[in-house]
Amino acid sequence: MEKNSKIYVAGHRGLVGSSIMRCLEGQGYSNIITRTSKELNLMRQAEVEKFFEEEKPEYVFVAAAKVGGIVANNTYPAEFLYNNLMIELNIIHNAYVHGVKKLLFLGSSCIYPKLAPQPIKEEYLFTGLLEPTNEAYAVAKIGGIEMCKFYRRQYGCDFISAMPTNLYGINDNFNLETSHVIPALVRRFHEAKLNGDAEVVIWGSGEPRREFLYVDDLADALVHLMNNYSGESHVNIGVGEDLKISELAEIVKEVVGYGGEIVKDSSKPDGTPRKLLDVSLLESTGWKHKTGLADGISKVYAWYLEQPEDKIKR
Template identity: 65%
Template sequence: MDTGSRIYVAGHRGLVGSAIVRRLQALGHANLITRSHRELDLLEQAAVRRFFELEKPEYVFLAAAKVGGIHANDTYPVDFIRDNISIQTNVIDAAYRNGCNKLLFLGSSCIYPKLCPQPIKEEYLLTAPLEPTNEWYAIAKIAGIKVCQAYRKQYGFDAIAAMPTNLYGPGDSFHPENSHVLPALIRRFQEAKENGLPEVTIWGTGTPRREFLYVEDLADALVFLMQNYSEAEHINVGCGEDMTIMELTEVVAKIVGFEGTIYTDPSKPDGTPRKLLDVSRLAQTGWKAATCLEDGIAKTYAWYLAQIKSNK
């Protein structure tokens, strides 16, 4: 993949896709192909095939997906399993049929069992039951891995799969109900600060442990893997460190400037008790995350404030 290669970034307006575009542009890639949902509905197989026949991308970053937090996954199971399976199958098949050199499929660390040994190695996939609140999305992503492996086995198509840990950064969703934990916390503490609220209550007990990766680091890792990784087995992408949700909450509150009391609500679901990826295989390829959590949250908070200002 050189700076003149035709590169399609599916999902370029999302958290990950937009970061991939920024990273590729920073490296001098000028021949990027993007389409909005209005321009190309990836759920429509015929439309996807026509697009690939016309554009003939040489490399594909498949970052398009139906995503959301615990509430969204638990409320809309049909949307999460149906839409994600359709999107990834349509794109992978069309890429192969139209001579694409290589495709990178982006999954999620929720593919692993709920009570997985920690840190989580790639080989732990499909060894025990999934977390029930997001199993529909997880099953779709597992199917994506297997589709990549099937096309590699049957047709020799160079399709690889990367499984990132929990992500955050510029471009994230701050929806009051359907966002992930970190942007949800930023929004809640900002609104509490603006309204002078004395307290904030978070979902669950605050004891689950989570790993967080700044999305700009992920984009750097994905471009690196496109250039340097070509194996059937999926590869974990993370920073190799985690913290409790309460610890994360306290960091966010400090950065936002909320000085009130923080309470937990044990009646709400915690999700998986711990989710820390083993990134030793990634480290062996020569890649390592560069952004510490505090710096990443500060940059994300600044981006969020800018969005609020621009929308007024």
């Protein structure tokens, strides 16, 4: 990409999309176009066709998606499948029709089989059954990967896909009913500190292992791949190392400055024992993560403290 290339970031207000915007602007890219969901409904073919015809972007980052936690995925699977497939179909097809130079589709590590060997390599896709609780979302994301692959094969499009590990960062969701583990822990330890609570309860045994990537590192990797990678295989994006949930809780506790105890509720489920991505392909392109977990959580907590209460409790 040139610094004045016309770049469209779909989903620019989300956790990932807003980070891509910060990264592009920080690196001096000056011709970035965006649309809010009110301005452009990505599920409507005619609107997307009109947008691409009028704007003619040269590069496209597809970070737009309907996302949610386990409860939402279980309750609204048809919506997760339909909405995400329509977004992908419309953007990727119109990128081909209107001659986009390069497109990067952002997937999710939930595409891999529930019981995939660890660490998870790109070639493990389609080798086993998906996790039932987010199957609809995973199927939709697999559809986007396959679209990029087959449009490359049939039409010669330079469309690539990236699969991030568990993410956290600025603009995250801190709603305790719908948030992921790091923002949930940050809020729970912070509120426990304010309330003088003697303990904070975490679900399960604390033994499951997870990998976490700071979202600004993800954005840097995506821009790097847009400029340096052109292959059919999707690319895992992660840090290549994991830790126990109990160890994660201790890090968050220290960052927040909470002085009480951590109690494990073994009656709650642990979930998948381990999920770690193999990042060999990514690192072979010359990229490696920069932000350590404690440093990243410190940045998130500092940002959290600056937010109005209605925003962090959305």
